[in-house]
Amino acid sequence: MQAIDQKLLRDFKRLWVQAVAIALVLACGVAILLTSVGMYNALSETRLAYYERNRFADVFAETTRAPLSLLPEIAQIDGVQSIEARISGFAILDIPGRTRTAVGHILSYPETAEPVLNVPLLLSGRFPDPASTDEVVVNAPFAQEHGFAPGDTFSANLEGQKRELVIVGTVLSPEFIYTIGPGALMPDNAAFGIIWMSERAAAAAFDMTGAFNNITLSLTAGFRPEPVIDALDTLLEPFGGRRAYDRATQVSDAFLDAEINQLKGMAAILPPIFFGISGFLVSMVMSRIITLERSEIGLLKAIGYSNTEICLHYLMLAGLIAVVGVGLGWIAGTALAQSTARQYAEFFDFPYVIFRVSYWVYAAAGLAGIATTSLGAAQAAMKAARLAPAVAMQPPAPPRFKRSLIDDAMARMRLAQSTVMILRSLLRWPLRSFLTSMGLALAVASVIAATFINDALDEIVERAFFQTNRQDAMLLFAEDVPEAVLEDVRNLPGVLQAESQQFHAAILRHGYLSKRSAVEARRAGTDLSRVLDSDGLPVDVPPGGIVLSDRLAAHLDVQPGEKIEVAFLTGKRETFDITVTELVGLHFGLGAYMDFEYMNALFRQAPRVSTVNVTLDENETDALHAVIKETPRITGIVEMNENRRSFQETIEENIVVMNSIYIAVAVLITIGVTYNAARIQLSERARELASLRILGFGRGEVSYILVGEMMLIALVAQPFGWAIGAYIAFLMSSNFTSDLYQIPLVLNPARFSFASLVVLGAALGSALIVRRRLDRLDLVAVMKTRE
Amino acid sequence: MADIIFRTEGITKVYETGEVKVYALAGVDLALYKSELTVLLGPSGSGKSTLLNILGGLDHATDGRVWFEDTELTDMSDRGLTKYRRDHVGFVFQFYNLVPSLTARENVQLVTDVAPDPMPAEEALDLVGLGKRMDHFPSEMSGGEQQRVAIARAIAKRPQILLCDEPTGALDSTTGVQVLEVLRDINERFGTTTVVITHNAEIQRMAHRVIFFQDGKISETRENKDRLAPSEIVW
Incomplete structure (x- = not known):
């Protein structure tokens, strides 16, 4: 080893506390970059691979009941590559050993071959026998939560008929990477499961023989979904089709997308801050070292070391700091990535272990770390190289202090000399x-x-x-029921208070802007589920108007007082122009609210409810669940x-x-x-x-x-x-x-x-x-x- | 007379501080000869160190010309001067200028790593009598020892010229004499042209030639008929 390299190592050893203090800051930048970019890549690449391998659909639609004979026509739509028609429904589940109810989302599994789209990935057991009416496969997280294995059974209330179902396999599906039940705000794998049963069994349960109520399409590469959605809507319209949507609106994909974007944001905002600080620290420390080693620099030059060699010598000192920082960052980043991966594993159901940070991310994070410290050291190292040897051998001139207005002010304040020294040094x-x-x-x-x-x-x-x-709690019904149900609900065990609420899917339009959202209606003075203004005061939506959340209003670029077009996708499927009366702040989802009476009047119907909000006597929860398990009209409880x-x-x-x-x-x-x-x-x-x-x-x-x-x-x-x-x-x-x-x-x-x-x-x-x-x-x- | 190794023609060096111009050198004509031990004598600020810096390629003159053998140093580029120092010049400074984080041997290796035909660092340290203290750090050595390391470092490249700026300035008389012994030994053994700056008048007595400086100019040049050995010098 050359003597100058010995000097480098000894200098580093002498400065180690300072070096480590800088290296730790750098390590934070490297670790966060590693975690966020690594996770970003891992999540997006895995999603892509999973979607491709298991043929995740591009367009999704639900109808009330459409004949299978419609399928050839749908297949003819320009840009459609393949289609998968299914039967979909919800059921209250009664799980052995669990007093509370759970909700199942039931999907049909084709009889002849494996599904064309959204192919479930079998993790254990087998798919249901097409001829069987009681065999099902369930999503693995649901099975795991209840300790289910193939051969276990549970019962489901299918349209009023309580049936014992046998689990024959567990699966994961690209449609349910993020699994959240209807009305719920958080995933709860114990309370919500996905259940695939043979087409024949599903058709019988939901009265769908020769028909379907759920369809997914994949598109030819490069084809935009919008025209396909329009064409599909036209075809499904007579059969109670609710507006079709693309991946951006598909719940699981939307949540995954939000997470991926957050990682992107994190990678863009945080690491540059840490790199910037470590660059600054390196520059500060290196300038000082060069001031201290002035005469040594002069000496090295006198001996015959070139400017480049001296510049490199100091850059390498910064390089050593970077190496330590990057090394620590890699270790911390790997640990952080693993813990982040564990968190993702809790929220997202991916079939394969994908949380691997690829080598190039390590390399890029390392390079970024070395580049910033070098940049920080560059100015000082150049200064060292530029020092004229004869000047370098002389002690530096004392820093120049000049009197200024501030000095006069300090004098007037009669500050202690030590305080003056502090202030003058700051100003110098x-x-x-x-x-x-x-x-x-x-x-x-x-x-x-x-x-x-x-x-x-x-x-x-x-x-x-x-x-x-x-x-x-919220009680959900398969379809809207007359408001008289409220009396029945009040008679359920433990129910103290019950209020009605109506939901309709709708497309809201303002000019060329449109957004799909649920429109909620409730009675004025409702106490349990309320709409609040920005001051937290309850808002009663005036009849004839609609209240929007501020984010929805921003999407539509609409102000209170302006009219929007509301095209309802459920109920009578009519379109109305309604005045926006007020905007409210809302943290979850995009909200649109109307008066209960007014909505029923628009639909020219006696008051109907989609959900009933209740308060409960906690002591009677078990009894309530026991009754709900036997009540066919209720499809869910949140x-x-x-x-x-x-x-x-x-x-x-x-x-x-x-x-x-x-x-x-x-x-x-x-x-x-x-x-x-x-x-x-x-x-x-x-x-x-x-x-x-x-x-x-x-x-x-x-x-x-x-x-x-x-x-x-x-x-x-x-x-x-x-x-x-x-x-x-x-x-x-x-x-x-x-x-x-x-x-x-x-x-x-x-x-x-x-x-x-x-x-x-x-x-x-x-x-x-x-x-x-x-x-x-x-x-x-x-x-x-x-x- | 022996061959000329350094020649200067009317060199001046002006330092400008604000509106004041300070003439460190005000037109110096000088010739130094091969294998000669020259002492530059004069009070502080008389221009000795400035001249030494210019001869050693550490600084440029404001005006005038300088030759090293047949090479003109006057307008040589930075890169050229670096090579010149690396190949031909050894420096010894008043404050030793050792790198505190390196041992004696490593301080010498700083030179032997980059010089074209160096002697082993150990040999250089043996020459200055420090063969047994090679692995000591500067902080573990006395001033005289440190200065001898500095000399070992200077001679390890087998330089043609040894430029010493107040080599005994920070030392007591006994240690100073030891250092001077080493310098004379090197001069005689290798025929290295040696220039010693000092304001200690006694030291002139060991030189072949003494050049007196006053106010940036040479005021007198004197040849020593009878040189003294360093051991005979006391101050």
């Missing part, structure tokens, strides 16, 4: 002070950005579960308490992990910035501070100068940190918002104080560590050194 290197401050501001912002999600989710939970949806609990559990679990990571990151940034800045201060001022000690200043007084300056910089950083944190929160809230949900921008002063406390605490800690070095300063030695 304003850019450095500013950048140091910005580094700490980013640490504050990182805590705010992480904890903001807490408040946002609290707000969502409060709004969605405690203000808007206050019912204990227990809001279960939803609340599972939502809160999930987010709490994720948030604890996420917050810990972000706070750790903020502390790392703070230590990286403060420790390095304080070390540099100490090395620049060792003579000055030692002189003060010789003059009779105490340790405390001298360290006040060092620690005081760092803490002043940290204090200045706070408002910037709050502003940047609020901005990142804003970015997150707008980027992570989709049709499915909206993250509200909640800025809570308590979180800002918390962020400041974390960062100021870490800054003080790091400054105090450096202070210990100050205490050990060898006064005589310092005064003797040449600089």
Whole structure:
């Protein structure tokens, strides 16, 4: 090994604490890049592969009942490659050993061959015998949740007929990567299962012999879905067709898509921040090293080392820091990717283990890390190369301080000399002070950005579960039933309060803009499921009008007072022009609301209900479930308490992990910035501070100068940190918002104080560590050194 | 007279600080000869170090011309000067300028790694009497030892010229004499042209020739008929 490389290694060893402090920040960037890009690729590539292999459809539609004879015509639609007609329905399930009901989504499995589209992937057992009427396969997560294996049985209430079904296999399907039951807000594999039964059995159960009520199409490559959807709608219209939709509206794909986009956003926003900070730290430390090693640089040049060799020498020092950072980042990123993968495995049902970060992502993250540190070191290394040897051998000229207006102000304030020293040093290197401050501001912002999600989710939970949806459960019916059912429901065991609600799928149009959404109708003064305005006050939709969520209104570019066209896809399937009377904020889904009486009047029908919202006496829950299992008209029950609990559990679990990571990151940034800045201060001022000690200043007084300056910089950083944190929160809230949900921008002063406390605490800690070095300063030695 | 190794014609060096111009060198004509041990003598600020820096290719003159043998250094590029230093010049400084993170041997290797025809680092250290302290770090050595490492580092490349800027300036008399012994030994053994800057008048007595500096100019040149051995010098 060459002597200059020995020097490199020894320099690195001497600087290791500073180097590691920087390397850790860099490692965060590398780890997050690795996780987000890796997961992004893994998710999107796996989705693509899974969709291709199992022939996930491109267009989906439901009808009330369409004859099979319609299929050749559908196949003729321009752009249609293949079609799969199915029978689909819902049933209340009675699972042995479970008092609560569960809901099953039943799909027919073709008799002759395997399905053309949305092919379920068999994980265990076999597919149902076409001739059998009681054999089914179920989705694997549902089976796993209940400990089902092939051969086990459960019963289902199929259109009023209670039937014992035998599980012969478990499957996964590309249609149900994210499985969420009707009306539910969170996946609950115990309460919702997908059940495939032979076509013959399904036809018999749902009275669909010679007919279908669910159709999926795949398109020829390059064909856009819109014209096909229009043509399909025209054909299905007479048979109660609800508007067909493409993958973007398919629930499972939409959730997956939202997640993939979030990863993309994370990869774009966070790593550059960490890389930027580590680049800045490297640049700060390298400039200082070069100042300190001035005479050594002069010497190397005097000996005959070329500018390039010297430049490379210092770049390699930065390179070593990068290597450590990248290495740590790879390790942390791999662990983080694995834990993220475990989280995905909980939410998404993929058949194969796909959460593998490919090598090129490691390589790219590593290169990005090395590039940023090199960039940070470049300026200092070039400066070293440019130092004229004769000049380098001389001690550097003392920094120039000039009197300014600020000095006069300080004089007038009669500040202590030590305070003047602090302020003058800040003003002497304003850019450095500013950048140091910005580094700490980013640490504050990182805590705010992480904890903001807490408040946002609290707000969502409060709004969605405690203000808007206050019912204990929703009872779902196969089709709308006369409102008289309310009396029957009130007589069910444990039901305390029951209110009616009607849902219709509709296409809302305003000019050329249109959006598919559910339109909900409820009676004025309803207490359990309410519409709230931005102040949280209940809104009663006036007859003759429609209230939209602000995101839906934004989609349609419509303001209150304007009319929109509402084309109902269910009920009488009529189209009306209705005035938008008000916009409301909503965190889940896209909402559209009408008055119950008004909607029934539009449809010229006696009041009908799609769901009944109830409050329950908890002691009688079991009895209620027992009755529901035997009540054919009820196809489902959504227990809001279960939803609340599972939502809160999930987010709490994720948030604890996420917050810990972000706070750790903020502390790392703070230590990286403060420790390095304080070390540099100490090395620049060792003579000055030692002189003060010789003059009779105490340790405390001298360290006040060092620690005081760092803490002043940290204090200045706070408002910037709050502003940047609020901005990142804003970015997150707008980027992570989709049709499915909206993250509200909640800025809570308590979180800002918390962020400041974390960062100021870490800054003080790091400054105090450096202070210990100050205490050990060898006064005589310092005064003797040449600089 | 022996061959000329360095020749300068009217070199000046001007430092401008704000509106003030300081003449570090104000027109110096000089010839130095092969294998000669020359002492440049003069008070601080008289221009000795500036001249040494220009001869050593560490700095450019503001005006005038400089030759090393037949090569003109005056307008040589940075790259050219780097090569010149690497191949021909050895430096010894007042404050040793050792790299604190490297041992004695490694400090010498800094040179032997890049020079075209170096002697082994161990041999160079043996020559200065430090064969047994090769693996010590600078902080573990006395000032005289450190300076001898610096000399070993300078001579390890077998330079044609050894430029020493106040080599004994930071040392006490006894250690200083030891260092001077080494310098004279090298000069005699290898015939290395040696230039020693000092403001210690006693040291002139070991030189072949003494050049006196005053206010950026040569004020006097004197040849020593009777040279003293360093051990005979006291201050």
